[in-house]
Amino acid sequence: MILYTPMQLELVLEGIEDMKHPVVREVELNGIPAVVEDKGFGQGKLVKLLSTDPNDYMDPNMIPGVSVNFLGTTK
Amino acid sequence: MSHEYMWEPGLFPFEPNHPNPDQDPNKPPEDPERTEKPNDPNRQRVSGKSKATMESVKEFGANNVPEVRSNIHCLSIVGQIEGHLVLPPQNKTTKYEHLIPQLVALEQAREVEGVVVILNTVGGDVEAGLAIAEMLSSMSKHTVSVVLGGGHSIGVPIATATNVSLIAPTASMTIHPIRLNGLVIGVPQTYEYLDKMQDRVVRFVTQHSKITEDKFRELMFRTGELARDIGTVLIGQEAVDTGLIDGVGGLSQAVNIIKGRIESHQSGGGQVQ
Numbered sequence: 604m605i606l607y608t609p610m611q612l613e614l615v616l617e618g619i620e621d622m623k624h625p626v627v628r629e630v631e632l633n634g635i636p637a638v639v640e641d642k643g644f645g646q647g648k649l650v651k652l653l654s655t656d657p658n659d660y661m662d663p664n665m666i667p668g669v670s671v672n673f674l675g676t677t678k
Numbered sequence: 679m680s681h682e683y684m685w686e687p688g689l690f691p692f693e694p695n696h697p698n699p700d701q702d703p704n705k706p707p708e709d710p711e712r713t714e715k716p717n718d719p720n721r722q723r724v725s726g727k728s729k730a731t732m733e734s735v736k737e738f739g740a741n742n743v744p745e746v747r748s749n750i751h752c753l754s755i756v757g758q759i760e761g762h763l764v765l766p767p768q769n770k771t772t773k774y775e776h777l778i779p780q781l782v783a784l785e786q787a788r789e790v791e792g793v794v795v796i797l798n799t800v801g802g803d804v805e806a807g808l809a810i811a812e813m814l815s816s817m818s819k820h821t822v823s824v825v826l827g828g829g830h831s832i833g834v835p836i837a838t839a840t841n842v843s844l845i846a847p848t849a850s851m852t853i854h855p856i857r858l859n860g861l862v863i864g865v866p867q868t869y870e871y872l873d874k875m876q877d878r879v880v881r882f883v884t885q886h887s888k889i890t891e892d893k894f895r896e897l898m899f900r901t902g903e904l905a906r907d908i909g910t911v912l913i914g915q916e917a918v919d920t921g922l923i924d925g926v927g928g929l930s931q932a933v934n935i936i937k938g939r940i941e942s943h944q945s946g947g948g949q950v951q
Contacts, residue, residue, distance in 0.1 A: 604763050604859070605803070605804040606763075606804075606857075607804045607831040607832045607856050608758065608801035608832070609801060609831055609904075615765065615766075617766060618768065619765075652779075657782035657783035660783060
């Protein structure tokens with residue numbers, strides 16, 4: 604892995620050791636398979652889409668980082 | 679017709695049956711916001727707004743963008759380009775695994791004719807950046823990149839990957855050598871590996887812009903310009919003078935270039951058929 608950036612690497616990578624490995628789940632959101640970070644109580648943060656339909660990636664509600672409710676959608 | 683009003687506090691100065699004494703009762707009141715003429719043939723009825731739109735206006739003060747599909751799409755690449763490593767949360771990142779399917783969607787969408795790539799990036803993962811750059815360069819749509827603010831390091835190949843590249847007069851691009859992070863073993867192979875990785879970037883940039891390899895390497899290894907590193911910062915016109923970027927410009931130039939390319943493509947296609 605090579606980071607090619609003029610920014611100081613100490614700034615970019617600050618806190619990388621303390622980053623916890625998140626609990627992720629594979630779910631289906633509105634029919635789109637996705638990976639979400641489980642925050643408990645069916646709430647989560649979208650990590651990435653697993654869909655192979657490129658149009659799913661154009662949906663503004665399906666951007667990595669948005670809060671999602673995946674209750675009852677777990678595979 | 680003259681009126682004298684008693685401006686007493688708490689007293690409304692007009693009678694409710696005849697609210698505006700200056701208004702002729704036989705003429706309908708004029709709406710100051712209404713500028714078009716009633717019999718104007720170009721007049722269009724504005725369709726009613728959906729419930730969701732009204733709610734967003736009421737709750738957030740935000741107006742939804744009307745449902746007009748543009749034939750030019752905009753893709754912004756900001757912050758660090760995140761690739762193989764999830765960066766700590768203080769970084770603003772562009773995730774390449776989300777961007778690449780978007781490029782696929784743009785490539786196959788019939789109604790999309792051009793893509794404007796807005797770049798304000800401090801670089802990031804070499805392979806993720808090169809992946810985006812290769813995807814952009816292999817697109818059949820008309821593409822223009824605009825470097826705003828900064829397009830540093832791995833932002834340079836992305837900027838050059840499009841058909842036409844533009845840079846804002848104040849935007850800067852840092853060109854510097856690649857560094858290895860993590861455990862580095864001091865053997866000749868490390869240098870060889872690093873050199874190979876660097877060649878990927880140099881080759882891409884020289885193939886997709888007018889800059890020569892010697893000039894790009896000279897900029898990359900120039901000493902005395904950067905305090906913490908070797909390399910060069912090019913600002914606006916300087917990037918154009920070196921041949922790295924095609925022109926200085928902004929949004930209107932980018933959109934005009936795409937429109938011009940679409941028109942010439944259409945007229946060119948007509949001649950073939």
